[in-house]
Amino acid sequence: MFGLLKQSIIGRAILSGALDFEAVDIRDYSLDKHKKCDDMPYGGGSGMVMTVQPIVSATRAIDPQNRMRKIYLSPRGRVFNNTIAKELAKEDGLLLLCGHYEGVDQRALDICGYEELSIGDYVLTGGELAAMVVIDAVSRFVDGVLGSDASSEEESFSDTLGGLLEYPHYTRPAEFEGHKVPDVLLSGHHAQIKKWRMEKAKKITEKMRGE
Numbered sequence: 525m526f527g528l529l530k531q532s533i534i535g536r537a538i539l540s541g542a543l544d545f546e547a548v549d550i551r552d553y554s555l556d557k558h559k560k561c562d563d564m565p566y567g568g569g570s571g572m573v574m575t576v577q578p579i580v581s582a583t584r585a586i587d588p589q590n591r592m593r594k595i596y597l598s599p600r601g602r603v604f605n606n607t608i609a610k611e612l613a614k615e616d617g618l619l620l621l622c623g624h625y626e627g628v629d630q631r632a633l634d635i636c637g638y639e640e641l642s643i644g645d646y647v648l649t650g651g652e653l654a655a656m657v658v659i660d661a662v663s664r665f666v667d668g669v670l671g672s673d674a675s676s677e678e679e680s681f682s683d684t685l686g687g688l689l690e691y692p693h694y695t696r697p698a699e700f701e702g703h704k705v706p707d708v709l710l711s712g713h714h715a716q717i718k719k720w721r722m723e724k725a726k727k728i729t730e731k732m733r734g735e
């Protein structure tokens with residue numbers, strides 16, 4: 525599953541040495557003769573719970589010096605956003621634990637010091653896709669990943685817009701099936717273009733996120 529990330533921007537960043545990641549199979553750390561990593565929940569209930577031993581062993585093997593920020597992807601976690609992504613990009617390393625089944629034994633989280641992160645209020649079948657979302661969003665803030673083109677410029681621009689959503693974009697042709705690009709964008713008048721984009725950004729933010 526994580527092979528997907530080795531393509532495109534993140535893949536190029538890995539090749540350039542700006543970042544790297546590795547997927548670890550928790551089953552490799554199970555001391556059980558059948559590599560079992562789940563068991564029935566104490567107190568009853570449906571579904572299975574990931575056991576404490578493989579998680580603690582894997583965590584210690586991956587980060588013996590305990591230097592990495594430990595994050596458990598969980599539907600009950602703090603909701604991930606771009607502010608958190610920026611913050612995580614400053615870390616030397618992240619250890620992302622993907623849950624499966626109903627959840628993981630709470631002691632594994634407590635012993636290893638995992639914080640919990642959700643990517644939004646909808647239910648996935650596991651934490652892997654959530655981890656990939658976090659890796660992708662965090663990588664954009666790692667030096668040398670995006671390059672110094674328009675994209676990173678736009679990032680600082682949107683920062684100054686104070687959380688407004690993006691204005692509409694247009695490219696050639698100037699007219700398609702009678703639908704014209706707004707005149708101001710063809711005018712070359714940079715101050716007016718900036719003002720127009722700001723107004724559009726405010727309008728679209730109100731429409732999509734307003735009361």
Ligand code: 21W
Binds near residue numbers: 626627644647649652
């Ligand atoms: C879904 C795990 C449901 C556990 C109360 C008691 C990681 C995720 C996940 C999953 C349950 C994220 C229940 C947004 C997500 C993830 C799999 C338990 C039943 N409730 N961000 N038992 N959405 N999801 N639910 O699903 O692992 S980050």
